[in-house]
Amino acid sequence: MVRDAGNPLPSEPLVDPSSPAAQAVDGSVASVANEPEVLVRIRGLSFRRGSRVIFDDLDLDIRRGSVTAVMGPSGTGKTTLLKLITGQLRPDAGRIEVDGEDVHRLDKSGLFRLRRRMGMLFQSGALLTDLTVFENVAYPLREHTDLRPSLLRKLVLLKLEAVGLRGARDLMPNELSGGMARRVALARAIALDPMMILYDEPFAGQDPISMGMLVSLIRQLNDAAGLTSVLVSHDVRETASIADDLYVISEGRVIAHGTPAELAADPSEEVRQFMDGLPDGPMHFHYPAPDLADDLRTRGGR
Numbered sequence: 001m002v003r004d005a006g007n008p009l010p011s012e013p014l015v016d017p018s019s020p021a022a023q024a025v026d027g028s029v030a031s032v033a034n035e036p037e038v039l040v041r042i043r044g045l046s047f048r049r050g051s052r053v054i055f056d057d058l059d060l061d062i063r064r065g066s067v068t069a070v071m072g073p074s075g076t077g078k079t080t081l082l083k084l085i086t087g088q089l090r091p092d093a094g095r096i097e098v099d100g101e102d103v104h105r106l107d108k109s110g111l112f113r114l115r116r117r118m119g120m121l122f123q124s125g126a127l128l129t130d131l132t133v134f135e136n137v138a139y140p141l142r143e144h145t146d147l148r149p150s151l152l153r154k155l156v157l158l159k160l161e162a163v164g165l166r167g168a169r170d171l172m173p174n175e176l177s178g179g180m181a182r183r184v185a186l187a188r189a190i191a192l193d194p195m196m197i198l199y200d201e202p203f204a205g206q207d208p209i210s211m212g213m214l215v216s217l218i219r220q221l222n223d224a225a226g227l228t229s230v231l232v233s234h235d236v237r238e239t240a241s242i243a244d245d246l247y248v249i250s251e252g253r254v255i256a257h258g259t260p261a262e263l264a265a266d267p268s269e270e271v272r273q274f275m276d277g278l279p280d281g282p283m284h285f286h287y288p289a290p291d292l293a294d295d296l297r298t299r300g301g302r
């Protein structure tokens with residue numbers, strides 16, 4: 001029987017006490033006390049896909065230790081933003097600094113080292129289907145460290161305990177519910193004790209109970225392990241319930257930024273349309289297209 005995550009946090013520390021994350025929690029290391037408050041600083045970011053402008057001179061800060069949510073209409077570039085932060089995409093202009101490092105000026109090994117410190121839970125982050133839950137979580141540790149087996153086992157069990165699935169270690173991915181699979185992916189994402197974790201639509205396709213569990217898990221992991229979390233989601237209510245800062249982006253720019261309470265009180269039409277999920281308003285439903293009448297008159301082509 002699989003133990004459920006009523007209170008998914010273990011009493012033992014989630015992180016290696018010598019890791020930066022542990023030091024940040026403890027606060028005992030002088031350099032940690034001097035760390036700037038902003039972990040991710042984005043300035044003047046511009047990015048196009050072909051002729052389509054995705055970002056146009058965008059500025060955005062992610063505070064160290066915060067859960068920061070990036071929201072906005074579908075196709076507005078939220079996943080793209082995560083890929084730019086992790087160096088999977090290169091901006092056309094502007095600068096992205098993560099923990100003081102200019103992501104797009106790093107050489108290959110610098111980028112590799114930085115990426116190891118960023119856990120990612122992308123929508124497509126499927127588990128390896130022919131490996132058990134335990135081996136899925138052990139995978140990054142085996143790939144990136146040469147820990148002795150007894151320590152590796154302890155770390156994997158602590159990560160699984162953190163997501164309430166220590167008892168499910170021997171199950172195969174096809175024996176898990178969707179919510180459990182997502183929690184295993186989360187345990188895998190924190191396996192290397194990242195400083196930051198990026199979530200792309202972590203609640204997509206979840207039933208309300210799994211969703212509630214994931215929502216509180218994201219907040220608890222963030223606080224217990226001294227993480228910084230960046231959360232891209234369409235689920236306004238759930239996201240607002242755990243976020244410290246919310247950014248709403250639309251048509252290449254930040255249209256609103258503040259705490260959930262500030263945005264809940266923001267009277268601007270764009271913010272209200274998004275926060276209240278209204279179908280009509282200043283934000284566009286249509287992907288940019290030529291005039292419909294012109295398009296229908298055109299012969300041939302697509």
Ligand SMILES: Nc1ncnc2c1ncn2[C@@H]1O[C@H](COP(=O)(O)OP(=O)(O)OP(=O)(O)O)[C@@H](O)[C@H]1O
Pocket residue numbers: 049052054072073074075076077078079080081
């Ligand atoms: N590989 C790609 N090649 C060309 N265009 C792309 C590619 N990936 C995304 N796009 C385009 O970039 C824009 C932003 O996509 P992105 O996936 O970042 O949006 P999003 O805000 O995350 O959307 P959603 O909320 O629906 O997941 C979209 O117009 C999309 O069509």
